[in-house]
Amino acid sequence: MPPEYGSSAEGFFGRHRNSVVLAGALFAQIVGLAAQVKRPVDPRHPDSGSVRLIRMWTVAVLTPFERAIVSTGHGVRGFWSGYVDLHAVHEENKRLRQENQELKLQQALWNEDASQAHRLQTLIDFKQHFIHQTLPAQVIGSSGTDLSRVLYLDRGARDGVKPDMAVVTPDGIVGKISRTFATTSQVLMISDPTSGVGGLLESSRLHGIVRGTASGDVALRYIMQEETVQKGERVVTSGGDRIFPKGLQVGMIKEISRGGDGFYNLTIAPAANLNRLEEVLIVTEISNDSLLAESNEAPQRAAELLAKRLPTVKKNPANEIKDEPEKPVKKSTSTPAVDEKVTKPTTSAAVPKTAPAQAKADAKQEQPVR
Amino acid sequence: MALSITSREQFEVYRFNPVVAIAVPLLAIFIQAYLPLKVSFFNIFDLPLLVTIFFAVARRNPIAGLLTGMIIGLVQDSLTHSFLGLFGISKTVVGFAASSLGVKIDVENPGSRLLMAAGFYLVQKIVYFVVARGMAGMEMPLDLPHSFGAALANGFLAIVLFALLDKTKQRS
Numbered sequence: 001m002p003p004e005y006g007s008s009a010e011g012f013f014g015r016h017r018n019s020v021v022l023a024g025a026l027f028a029q030i031v032g033l034a035a036q037v038k039r040p041v042d043p044r045h046p047d048s049g050s051v052r053l054i055r056m057w058t059v060a061v062l063t064p065f066e067r068a069i070v071s072t073g074h075g076v077r078g079f080w081s082g083y084v085d086l087h088a089v090h091e092e093n094k095r096l097r098q099e100n101q102e103l104k105l106q107q108a109l110w111n112e113d114a115s116q117a118h119r120l121q122t123l124i125d126f127k128q129h130f131i132h133q134t135l136p137a138q139v140i141g142s143s144g145t146d147l148s149r150v151l152y153l154d155r156g157a158r159d160g161v162k163p164d165m166a167v168v169t170p171d172g173i174v175g176k177i178s179r180t181f182a183t184t185s186q187v188l189m190i191s192d193p194t195s196g197v198g199g200l201l202e203s204s205r206l207h208g209i210v211r212g213t214a215s216g217d218v219a220l221r222y223i224m225q226e227e228t229v230q231k232g233e234r235v236v237t238s239g240g241d242r243i244f245p246k247g248l249q250v251g252m253i254k255e256i257s258r259g260g261d262g263f264y265n266l267t268i269a270p271a272a273n274l275n276r277l278e279e280v281l282i283v284t285e286i287s288n289d290s291l292l293a294e295s296n297e298a299p300q301r302a303a304e305l306l307a308k309r310l311p312t313v314k315k316n317p318a319n320e321i322k323d324e325p326e327k328p329v330k331k332s333t334s335t336p337a338v339d340e341k342v343t344k345p346t347t348s349a350a351v352p353k354t355a356p357a358q359a360k361a362d363a364k365q366e367q368p369v370r
Numbered sequence: 371m372a373l374s375i376t377s378r379e380q381f382e383v384y385r386f387n388p389v390v391a392i393a394v395p396l397l398a399i400f401i402q403a404y405l406p407l408k409v410s411f412f413n414i415f416d417l418p419l420l421v422t423i424f425f426a427v428a429r430r431n432p433i434a435g436l437l438t439g440m441i442i443g444l445v446q447d448s449l450t451h452s453f454l455g456l457f458g459i460s461k462t463v464v465g466f467a468a469s470s471l472g473v474k475i476d477v478e479n480p481g482s483r484l485l486m487a488a489g490f491y492l493v494q495k496i497v498y499f500v501v502a503r504g505m506a507g508m509e510m511p512l513d514l515p516h517s518f519g520a521a522l523a524n525g526f527l528a529i530v531l532f533a534l535l536d537k538t539k540q541r542s
Contacts, residue, residue: 018432022466025440026459030505033455037506058448061396066404141449144402145457146413147498147510148450152403178451188451193509214511275410 056181059152063184066140067154133285135159137167139277140184146216149192149274151175155282156183164243166283172249172271173197173237174280185282190250191218191274198240199250201233210235210250210268218251218274220266225258235268245286384428384539394535395421395442403449414520416491418442418457419464420528423490424535426465427472435472439465453506460497464490480529487528488521495521 013020141152155161157180165177167187175195178188188195191212199210199220206227208220220235233253239246255267386394398417405412422442426435443461447454468490471477477486495517502508 018466018470021433022436022462025436025462029440029444029455029458029462033453033459033501033505036453036455054444054454055448058445062400062403062449065400069404139407141403142406143450144399144404144406144413144418144446145416145450147456147502148452150449150451151407152449186451192451194451214509215513277407 055179059181059184059186063140063152063154063181066152070138070140070154133283134168134281135161135284137161137185137280137282139280149189149212149216150178151187151189151277151280153185153187153280153282154183156181156185158182160284161185161282166244166248166286167280168244168248168283169272169277169280171273172251173244174272174274174277176243177282187280189274190270191216196241197244197250198238199235200238200246201229201253202236203233204228207238207240208266213267218268218270220253220268221263223264223266225262225264227264229253229256229264229266231256245283382541383430384541386425386428386538386540390538391425394538395425395438395445399442399445399449402446414523415527416494416520416524417527417531418446419461419491419494420487420524420531421535422461422465423468423487423528424532426468427477427486428539430469430472432466432469432473435469436462436466439463439468452502452508456498456502456506459501460494463497464494467493480533483528483532484525486525488525491521491524492517 135155137153137155139151140154143150151167151174153161153167161177161180163177163180167174167176173190175187175189175192176197177185179186189212190197190210193212193214195210195212197210199208200206201208201220201223204227206223206229208223211219211221213219223229231253235250235253237244237246237248237250249271251268251270253266254269255265257265259265395418398421402412402415402417422435422439425438429435429438439461440458442465443458444454446457446461450457468486471486475482477483495512499510499512502510
């Protein structure tokens, strides 16, 4: 009978109201989570509309405070250093009058100017060599948890920032823009487990993927154990991810161990101090030259590899054949083994754009040898 | 150390000024997002979790506790790069459990606060781990020694923080 059903239902909800609300709240969140997990991830639009809205609200509420704190901090620091400078000038004047040490003081000032000029020169050189256009930005916040390593910058879509732009410092790479808001953007750091950057061992030219680990370290993955890797070897960006220009510093190999999957576990000490970032550069435009350089470099890289591994073959065999086409080239006894090693991809298929190029170039280089 | 089980009538139920109820969690999330930039080891603390526990225990209302946990967790989620709901689900569970615990035992003294905060830190960690691995398929090792250390650190911070937040309580 309806009244009885109603009363029993009311009784049930009355008795288990807390548990029912808990179950409802958990169920709603689990469904929401499942919907996000199932959704195909587009790097440029990783969120659905409603998810993006929640993130926008949070960022809109929190970042003005963070921005205010950062700018107040800079103001206070500026005022304090200004005061100290004034005080120092006063003291210096006194000392000049009393001790007549003008030359000594002048020298100290020159030293300071010289170091500042050196820092600026480093920054300018860095910009000229690799990157066409950058946008300086202040770091104003983080996720606040070790489980997701992201930063928030004070530049957003209004400043022309877009997802997948590289974020760097003159010391090394930091991460990439993962989400943009009107005046703020989120940076996914290279130490986050979900990040991935095309990496290259500078001396051996082996390609791998730079990834974050759950413990917050940065690792280079997919370098096969049959290759030789040394501690202290520099890791640079390979340019294969089409986000970071080729040749930017990632860090140095800090630890080497062998994994059970046939690859090394290489831990990298990042070149940029990821725990202490205040100002960064957003790469808004990559120079076309750097992309061209990458496509032109594949044969040269293969040639270097061959020369390194086949001491009997001269550095640029292609030119040698061109100059003296009739001269036969003897095949070295070690050639098959080395050829096999060179043509075999040294990385996983996760670097699709560079590995075939290298294989093609290697094939070109192999012809004159045979 | 007194973890006494007493009747419900013996516990005070507190309420909070609405401004405090909104501003304190927001401030906690703000500090949690900003301070690690200056002091990198601050990531070991979870201020939003401690605030969730404090409000849940003081109100002694499981529904209010779970809703507080859910909202704080979702806001925290929205600052990360991960899926929305990971912190939301774990803090919902913590909010509900903390307020249910607050109804049954005395959680006003420093010793019980330390144990409670450390225990709920571990609960949150386990729920997050289970949901992240089981539902979201995320790679996430459970570093137990680190987790126990962090739980203890949060427990000690809770003693100080709760003593400060006690001043915002109003008797209901």
